[in-house]
Amino acid sequence: MSTPQVIAITGGIGSGKSVVSRVLRSMGWPVYDCDSRARRLQDSDLGMRRLIADEVTPDALNPDGSLNRQALGRCVFANHDKLQLLNHIVHGAVASDLRDEISRCRLPLFFVETAILYESGFDKMVDAIWEVTAPEQLRITRVMARNAMSESEVRARIASQNSLNNPSHYIIINDGETPVLPQIIDELTRRI
Numbered sequence: 001m002s003t004p005q006v007i008a009i010t011g012g013i014g015s016g017k018s019v020v021s022r023v024l025r026s027m028g029w030p031v032y033d034c035d036s037r038a039r040r041l042q043d044s045d046l047g048m049r050r051l052i053a054d055e056v057t058p059d060a061l062n063p064d065g066s067l068n069r070q071a072l073g074r075c076v077f078a079n080h081d082k083l084q085l086l087n088h089i090v091h092g093a094v095a096s097d098l099r100d101e102i103s104r105c106r107l108p109l110f111f112v113e114t115a116i117l118y119e120s121g122f123d124k125m126v127d128a129i130w131e132v133t134a135p136e137q138l139r140i141t142r143v144m145a146r147n148a149m150s151e152s153e154v155r156a157r158i159a160s161q162n163s164l165n166n167p168s169h170y171i172i173i174n175d176g177e178t179p180v181l182p183q184i185i186d187e188l189t190r191r192i
Contacts, residue, residue, distance in 0.1 A: 003102065003103070003105075004102065004105045004106075004107055004108055004109055004110040005108060005109050005110070005127045005128065005191065006102060006110050006111075006112060006125060006126045006127050006128075007109060007110070007111050007112070007126060007127065007128045007129070007130055007191075008111075008112050008113075008114060008117050008122065008123070008126040008128070008129045008130065009021055009024075009031070009111055009112065009113045009114070009130050009132065010113075010114055010115065010117045010129060010130070010131055010132070011115070011131050011132035011133055011134075012115065012139060012158055013115060013139065013143055013154070013157050013158060014134065014138070014139030014140065014141075014142040014143040014146075014154070014158075015132045015133055015134045015139055015174060016132045016134055016142075016172075016174030016180070017113050017114075017115065017132050018033075018113070019132075019174060019180060020113075020130065020132055020172055020174070020180065020184060021033065021111065021113045023180065023181060023184055024111055024184065027184075027188075029107065029109055029110075029111055030101070030105055030107060030110050030111065031111040031112075031113055032098055032101050032102075032110070032111065032112045032113065033113045034094055034098070034112065034113060034114040034115075034116075034120070034122070035113070035114075035115070037094055037097055037098070038090050038093075038094050039069075041090070041093045041094065041097060042067050042090065043066070043067065045093070046065060048089065048090070048093065049061060049065065049066075049067050051089055052067070052072065052086060052089055055085050055086075055089060056072065056075060056076065056082050056085050056086050056089075057071065057072065057075040057082065059071040059072070059075065060072040060075070072086070077153070077156050077157050078156060084119075087116065087119055087120065091120045091121060091122075094120070094122075095120070095121065095122065095125070098112065098122070098125065099125070102125075108191075108192055109188075109191060109192065112125070112126060117129065128170065128191075129169040129170070130169065130170045130171075130172055130187065131169040131170070131171050131172065132172045132174050133171055133172070133173055133174065133175075134173075134174045134175050134176075135175060136158065138175065138176060139154075139158065140154045140155065140158070143157070170187050172184065172187075
């Protein structure tokens with residue numbers, strides 16, 4: 001069997017990548033969520049957690065050795081250099097795990113959900129890109145409600161992510177008014 005076509009689902013925080021991923025999963029397509037896999041890898045690897053504490057911030061570890069994600073998030077989203085260090089540590093492990101998952105896929109399409117497609121280097125692992133977009137204020141409102149964050153914290157996270165808006169990407173509009181499902185079905189029909 002040939003390898004599947006790998007499609008990235010990307011977009012900024014609060015754009016609705018998870019909505020698109022849930023729809024695809026409900027249709028039976030495999031979706032690799034880079035964020036949840038990165039968390040799982042960090043939770044299972046004490047060496048990685050210690051490296052994060054040494055290289056990024058000592059506040060990243062709780063007294064029991066578990067990762068203090070809140071303290072780590074405050075640090076990296078306020079300091080671009082620290083965010084780059086964290087990404088460097090985590091992306092290699094995620095890329096290896098992702099390659100393993102793709103190699104096991106027996107379907108014609110495999111999806112990868114990631115907010116930081118280019119920064120992670122995962123753009124080199126995909127054949128196509130679906131970019132999910134939404135107005136900035138809607139994104140802020142979504143993230144504030146979902147993560148119990150202040151508007152300034154959400155704006156800092158948005159600012160830390162590169163804007164894509166590449167005309168070669170397939171754009172999925174998730175503005176709360178435009179139906180998402182027909183957009184997904186149209187593009188799937190074109191690809192399979």
